Amino acid sequence: MILTVTLNTALDLTYSVPALVPHTSHRVRETSERPGGKGLNVARVLSALGHDTVVTGFAGGPTGALLRELLATAAPSAAGPVTDALVDSGPVTDSPVDSTPVTDALITVAGNTRRTIAVADRATGDTTQLNEPGPQIAADEWAALLSRYEELLPGADAVALCGSLPPGIHVSAYAELVRAARAAKVPVLLDTSGEPLRRGIAARPDLIKPNTEELAQLTGAQEPARATRDARRRGAHGVIASLGPDGLLALVPEGSWRARPPAPVRGNPTGAGDSAVAGLLSGLVEGLSWPDRLRRAVALSTATVLSPTAGDFDRAAYEELLPRVVVEEHAPAA
């Protein structure tokens, strides 16, 4: 089982408009809504890859209820195995194989789960994003999450800690979750930014997956190879830097690699980073070599950019891309 933690889950709404023009009124013809927050996106891709996946984090209020309802009924991007309900708090489903949900181990909170709104211009696909801040989390709700997390860790083959912190959560929250995973000897990947990333790294996660902007903010270095080395020095055992359309740069105890798509692609990059995390974690759990993990991560994130639905991956594109991703050894770290 792979566990993903999303402290600031979201109901993701996508609105399609001809073009967003500030200070005018728009009739939205096409809308979609689905469970969001980075860890839920990672879980959806893991589920589509056939992995048992459990999600924890917080959900509350009417939007939280709707998010959980969609989570229970949403089909993953592609057929996966039926997931066992691993915790008694999650809904048990008897859905057919092609609508297997991830297992819901979210903690119910008093506050209202946030919405995010992506307004996509129909012609260009360019997206304008509006993100609500998320509910205030109380001390007893955080304690309930920690307790649920400790219960789930012994059954997990890997854990991903994903996204921003909602109001009320202390800035060292991820550091605390990293330490608990390390103590339980469960490989832990941290995907966040800013001060929560800085503090989390000091707790020595197995992997971090920053993009170049997050790396520069963390280390002050603009050059990715230099920033990646610096991030390792700050405590991360391995760093997978996302270079956007140029793929990934990996600096891990076993070596260093560059992985890139066979050709540049155009599309919507929403969720591409989350698909890369799913590729890395599934490859780890399956015991793949580093080059194969990176190949999968790049193929998945490229197939996500190519998907017509933001955040989903195009399975045919994924399978076509997988053998064509270019992986090269990178000059050893200085």
Add this chain to the structure above:
Amino acid sequence: MILTVTLNTALDLTYSVPALVPHTSHRVRETSERPGGKGLNVARVLSALGHDTVVTGFAGGPTGALLRELLATAAPSAAGPVTDALVDSGPVTDSPVDSTPVTDALITVAGNTRRTIAVADRATGDTTQLNEPGPQIAADEWAALLSRYEELLPGADAVALCGSLPPGIHVSAYAELVRAARAAKVPVLLDTSGEPLRRGIAARPDLIKPNTEELAQLTGAQEPARATRDARRRGAHGVIASLGPDGLLALVPEGSWRARPPAPVRGNPTGAGDSAVAGLLSGLVEGLSWPDRLRRAVALSTATVLSPTAGDFDRAAYEELLPRVVVEEHAPAA
């Protein structure tokens, strides 16, 4: 009791951002949500003015449930009397005077009530609007609305028919509702636009309240006095044309008046037209003269522009403006 009908209710979300910049990401620091759709806005103002108010129309799905919850608990703009529950389907409350809800006689539908999103630039107050289309309404749901409306009409002193039609509702729906009100001898105000307005007028409502754009679209005439006369000829017994910051132009069987605020004001015009409708209807039910009805309508809509919260009115501003609204007889209709 005053009845308002909102066929396309909405959950109105307002997001405050420093400035909306297309194709970038925005962290929304301030959000508000409340029951919306023109008829619900009218009802909220009527309730604040101390009138028993019943709302009907459609609500469904998770957003419909949230809308009804907010409707049951929302305090009106200012203190009003306790509203009796006039229909057994609405929630009966024993709230104190300052949180009296309007009475909920909405019809539950299978589809999901729409959201509207107003993105307000903090510095200028300029607003960008994103409106979902609303749920598909089935034939039996429309029949249930008609039946509920017929039950409510005998107890109503006036009725307002407000806003756009959701998908699935035939374009003569308002004409049908106007005819039923006329048959029951209940004064009926129609506030919509486009083809539903054109068809509705032919059923001879007592009043319509178009703005200059809606009037021009209806009649082809750009000049408000001319367009107002033309709209009467098409069937409306009385026309109250909204001239935006210049106030109202009234052409009714009893005469013709211009009413304008004492001085121009700056602010957010969202809901100003709905407040004007509430002023007209409450003045009708209280037996005020036409000049006094128009005075109230202009003072309420100006106090709505001045309110810091979109769609609410500033009661102190309203009371200060009321005696200062300028009402003049207008040249008799040609």
